[in-house]
Amino acid sequence: MQKSINILGSTGSIGASTLKIVRGSGGAFSVNLLLAGRNLEKLKEQIQECHPHFVSIYDSDKVPDLRRFLKKNSPGTEFLPFDTALKLDCDIAVSAIVGTAGLLPTIHAIRHAKRVALANKESLVAGGDLIRQECAETGTEIIPVDSEHNAIHQCLRAGKPKEIESLILTASGGPFFGLTHEQLQSVTVNEALNHPTWSMGSKVTIDSATLMNKGLEVIEAHFLFQLPYSKIRVKVHPQSVVHSMVEFRDGSILAQIGIADMQLPIQYALYYPGRPENQAFRFPLEGSFSLDFHDPDRVTFRCLDLAYRCGEAGAAERIVLNGANEVAVRAFLAGEISFTGIPSLIEHMLNRIDVPHPHTVEEVVELDNRVRKQTETEVRSGLF
Ligand SMILES: NC(=O)c1ccc[n+]([C@@H]2O[C@H](COP(=O)([O-])OP(=O)(O)OC[C@H]3O[C@@H](n4cnc5c(N)ncnc54)[C@H](OP(=O)(O)O)[C@@H]3O)[C@@H](O)[C@H]2O)c1
Known part of the structure; x- marks a missing residue:
């Protein structure tokens, strides 16, 4: 039976890759909702390509233009206000x-979909406890899209939770692997955006360069697989061939290998527990x-340790880490600010902000807003 999909963030890198999988699915999936942030031109292209049932955009200034476009080019597509669109039922969000x-x-999405294919790691970092609670109350399953957690999800099909010794997240190391702190001080934005193995949105690409991406993923793994931080390890693996590994208590280590293309984990998350035939994603085994x-350099790339520290400390610290x-x-x-200013600014915010432990989504959002405003003030100080 055809499954309906809501794509939240359709105009981004993961959103566009999801649409490619849906297009190639031979009708296994249909697009129920396309939801964008501000990029109306990209959204228009996507509407013309797949004529979804519903469409929405966060930037309310773009709504009149979007409505006019729908009337002329896709009259079967209904516009929904952003808050309404978030509450639209579907099979997979x-x-x-x-x-x-x-x-x-x-x-x-957890409240309104049967499955959430989760790429947005920051939501688990800021609100991991709340997300777990929502999943427990609704019975909605989360299948991770992030390639590392997707790899672990696949490896875990070979064993039981109590048989896990540790999770080993692999990191490409980013464009600056092996550089010293002094060398990092003068790196440019273009150099930081030049990721050696993955093509991604700008925020996650910079996070990869600082190793904050791996730090956020350690916290993400903690909430997805419910293991203590002491059992979540990181190895730098510059080839990005092994997407992550699970060590079992008998000494076996299982790894998932595949091409470095996010369409592969997205396909897995949509089709799970099945596996479709796909010749396009064959890993090139010919040749050697x-x-x-390698062990990560946690002194030069401090963001990884900051994330471990905040993960252990609790919700408030995770929100400060993430927002800053x-x-x-x-x-x-x-x-x-400079590249090395990123961890310095985050550490400064962690030392400076005295925050209460948030218990509700509203409290998380309020704290996140407060952290952002204060961090913006610090940026203007010119010290970083
Ligand atoms: N890209 C990857 O390979 C990759 C891999 C693993 C995990 N992830 C994770 O997946 C998530 C998305 O990454 P990405 O690389 O796809 O990012 P991206 O290319 O920057 O796309 C972000 C998407 O979010 C939308 N958006 C931004 N602010 C919004 C708001 N306030 N309300 C509604 N929509 C908003 C953007 O809309 P507009 O463009 O229309 O403004 C866009 O559709 C991130 O959490 C990232 O860490 C990505």
């Missing part, structure tokens, strides 16, 4: 908005290739 802006949409694994990081990455991309 793909949560692919970037940043904490994805938290509320993810919570609504090598697999290297988002502002710091935006400031770096805008040329307002």
Whole structure:
């Protein structure tokens, strides 16, 4: 039976890859909702391509133009206000908005979809306890899209939770693997955006370069697989061939190998527990290739340790880490702070902010907003 899909963040890198999988599915999936942030031109292209049942956009200034476009080009597509669109029932919701802006949409997706294919890691970092609670109450399953967690999800099909010794997240190391702190001080935005193995949105690409992406993924793994942080390890694997591994208590380590293309984990998350035939995603086994694994340099790339520290500390610290990081990455991309200013600014915010433990989504959002405002003020100080 055809499954209906809501794509939250359709105009982004994960959203566009999801549409490719849907297009190639031979009718196994239909697009119920396309939901964008601000990129109306991209949304228009996507509407003309797949004529979804519903469409929505976060930026309310773009709504009149979108409505006119629908009337002329896709009269069968209904416009929905953003808040209404988040509450639309479907079989699978793909949560692919970037940043904490994805938290509320993810919570609504858990309430209204049978499955959430989760790419938005920041929602688990900021609201992991709330998301777990929503899943327990609704029975909605989360299938991770993030390639590392998707790999672990696949490896775990070979064993029981109590048989797990540790999870091993692999990291490409980003474009600056092996550089010293002094060398990092002068790296440019273009150099940081030049990821060696993956093509992704700008925020996650910078997070990969600082190793914050791996830090956020450690917290994501903690909430997805419910293991203590001491059992979640990181290895730098520059080839990005092994997407992650699970070590079992008998000493066996299982790894998932595949091409470095997010369509592969997205396809898995949509079809799970099945596996469709797909010749396009064959891993090139011809010839020889090598697999290297290194310990991360946690002194030079401090973001990883900051994430472990905040993960252990609790919800408030995770929200500060995540919110300050988002502002710091935006400031770096805008040329307002240096690359090494990113961890310094986050650490400064962690030391400075005295925050209560949030218990509800509203409290998480309020704290996140407060952290962002204060971090923006620090950016303007010019010290980072
Ligand atoms: N890209 C990857 O390969 C990859 C891999 C693993 C995990 N992830 C995770 O997946 C998520 C998405 O990453 P991405 O690389 O696809 O990001 P991206 O290319 O920057 O796309 C982000 C999407 O979020 C939308 N958006 C931003 N702010 C919004 C708001 N306030 N309300 C509604 N929509 C909003 C954007 O809309 P507009 O463009 O229309 O403004 C866009 O559709 C991130 O959490 C990232 O960490 C990505």
